[in-house]
Amino acid sequence: MRDELQDLVDQVAGLLGAPATLEDAAFTLLAFCAHPVDGGAPVDGGAPVDGGAPVDATPVDATPVMDAVRTRSILGRGSAPDTRRWFEDFVIAGAEGPLRIPADPAAGILTRLVLPVRHGGRTHGYLWLLDGGRTDPTDRADPALARARELAAEAGRLLAQREWTxxxxxxxxxxxxxxxxxxxxxxxxxxxxxxxxxxxxxxxxxxxxxxxxxxxxxxxxxxxxxxxxxxxxxxxxxxxxxxxxxxxxxxxxxxxxxxxxxxxxxxxxxxxxxxxxxxxxxxxxxxxxxxxxxxxxxxxxxxxxxxxxxxxxxxRLLAGLAAPDPAVSPLLADPVLTETAEVWLDAGAGAARAAQELGIHRQTLYYRLGRIEELTGLDLADGDARLLVHASLRCARLRGNGPAAG
Known part of the structure; x- marks a missing residue:
């Protein structure tokens, strides 16, 4: 959606020959276009284009392209509350067509054209253009303005889609x-x-x-x-x-x-x-x-x-197992031996640590490990066998028929 909105802003800027900024109804910046002035310079700063004059040397007949409001909007990704209130005093939220916002030299604000971005009878945002007052917002015969209004309506549709709750x-x-x-x-x-x-x-x-x-x-x-x-x-x-x-x-x-x-x-x-x-x-x-x-x-x-x-x-891997290996089923029927096997395996097959965690003598642990080998038919001295038992025990736990969670 962001690319679509940016494309719409670029088109409007090109149609009306002025820098354009798109904000939503909360005055959050969504997209902007730095439309080149006649001298070939990018209007929002940067190196000249095609050898044109830099921005601070804009020809006197070129459109004014930057003011404090636009600068703050781009840098701050939206308009300040006082700026928002100033624009809202012109009843832009209820406007159904283009409006001319007058300049305020004392506040460093240039005149601008605003196209309400509407869809479904609601205003979803605003397209602002620093056009130097060239465009008459009431001129319905202006083909560029008519097309810009169509693009604003398309932006409204996109923003309405974005505003799903x-x-x-x-x-x-x-x-x-x-x-x-x-x-x-x-x-x-x-x-x-x-x-x-x-x-x-x-x-x-x-x-x-x-x-x-x-x-x-x-x-x-x-x-x-x-x-x-x-x-x-x-x-x-x-x-x-x-x-x-x-x-x-x-x-x-x-x-x-x-x-x-x-x-x-x-x-x-x-x-x-x-x-x-x-x-x-x-x-x-x-x-x-x-x-x-x-x-x-x-x-x-x-x-x-x-x-x-x-x-x-x-x-993560064990969760994908369909069921414990059948060889481990007899072990799962004995809660004490199941817990012993899991604690011992979690301890890296370390007898001293496992016996301490279980609170039993080491000889008792060895006896239980022997019983586990008898029940499963597996040699716990073999690494593959230990992996099979360990994975099966964890799989059983995930399916609710393993030892108490620890």
Whole structure:
């Protein structure tokens, strides 16, 4: 969407021969175009183009191209509150056609043409042009102005699409994660129009414990999009939350938001966070990451209540196992030996450390390890056998039939 808006601004600037700036209804800068003056110089600074005069040497017959308002808007990515109030005094929010804003020399403000960016009977933003007063906003016979109005209307359509609320986008999010391939593609395009390709996003899975989501559950705010997903392989629905992230390398705000959302769910509920990526491509893969992280958080106490996919280590791979190896099934029937095997394997097969953690004598540990070999038929001196047992135990834990989470 950003490229489309930039293209529209470039076209308007070219049509009317003036620098153009696009802001949304909250006066946040969306795009701008530095239209060259007659001398070939870029109007917003920089080196001359094609040997033309630099900006501060603009010919006297060239359009004034820069004032304090435009400078602050570009540098600050939007207009200051006092500037906004000054423009709003000209009733621009309700205008349906072009308006002329007079100059204010005392404030360093040049005259400008404003094209309201409208769609569906609402104003979604403004196109500002520093045209030096050349364009008559009431001239309906001006073909350049007529075309500029059409482009402003197209910008309005794009901004209206961008302004979908989080509630409106819940259904597209659910479809993007669980729908058919064709439906996913359409839903992803809808989400992309809302967020753009450069927005850093993390996907959060909320996993209620022992009960469905409370009636009337609502997702967190903060620009998040939420959806409740009923998946065939799940006994209870999960909640998916798509959250913008300001600093891709810092997931603390996302983790805090997930923890706050868990406060409204049954005790023991968990959350999982996907990797952070820009845009909405690969949402289905990120959803697999998020719900796997939530499952691991529910099974392994050290990851609870909020687990990050990037921190799961081997659990990421183990979550993809369909079931424990049959050789380990007899072991799983004995809770004491199951715990012994897992603690010993987690300790790197170190007897002293495992015995200490279990609170037993080392000889007792050796006896139990012998019993484990008898039950499984595996030689625990063999590294492959230990890997098989370890992976199977963790797989069993993720599926709820392993030892108590530790």
């Amino acid at each position: 989080a509630g409106d986008l819940g259904r597209p999010l659910a479809t993007a994660l669980t729908g058919t391939p064709a439906a996913r593609a359409q839903a992803t395009r809808t989400l992309a129009a809302a967020h753009g390709p450069d927005t850093a996003l993390v996907l959060v899975a909320l996993r209620p414990a022992g009960a469905p989501l409370p009636a009337g559950w609502r997702g967190p705010g903060g620009g998040a999009i939420s959806a409740v997903l009923h998946e065939e392989d799940r006994p209870a629905p999960l909640a998916a939350v798509l959250l913008p992230v300001r600093a891709p390398g810092d997931l603390r705000p996302a983790g805090a938001l997930a923890a706050a959302a868990l406060a409204g769910l049954p005790r023991g509920s968990t959350a999982g966070l996907s990797t952070v990526a820009r845009g909405v491509a690969g949402l289905a893969e990120r959803w697999d990451q998020a719900r796997t992280a939530a499952d691991v958080a529910a099974a392994v106490a050290r990851f609870s209540p909020v687990a990050h996919w990037d921190e799961l280590g081997s659990w």
